[in-house]
Amino acid sequence: MKYKILRTDKAEEQLRELVFYIADDSGNVDIALGYLDKIETAINRLQEFPESGSIPRYSILKKQGYRVIIVEGPLVFYKINEEAELVIIYAIVDARREYRNLI
Structure with a gap:
């Protein structure tokens, strides 16, 4: 059984900001796109393994x-959301930032 993935607008915006930040910080767009790819892969994996994330x-x-x-x-x-077979992505943040307030 596959879960659907839903992203909030906020999560989409944070992902965009993160990719731009990495590109800017590293001076390399390929590095940023590599991160984007890893994040997308990890999110897509939740369709089959929604419980795979840990408890914050x-x-x-x-x-x-x-x-x-x-x-x-x-x-x-x-x-x-078990009933709707849905995984809702609320936030995508850099671990180095104080993220409690970003969610």
Whole structure:
């Protein structure tokens, strides 16, 4: 059974910002596109393995039912809707930033 993936506008925007930041920071578009590819692959894997993410360490995020996958630097926060067979991506943030307020 495959889950559907839904991304919030905020997650899409954060992903774009992250890719631009990596391209700018590294001076190399290919590095940024490589990261994008890894993030997309990790997100798509949730269609078949929605439980594969871990429980976040912040208790407030844990209580709200978030799960997180770590893709090298970036963190992808999501929730699973079992009834709708849906994985909702809420945030894609750089692990080096203070991310509690970004979700």
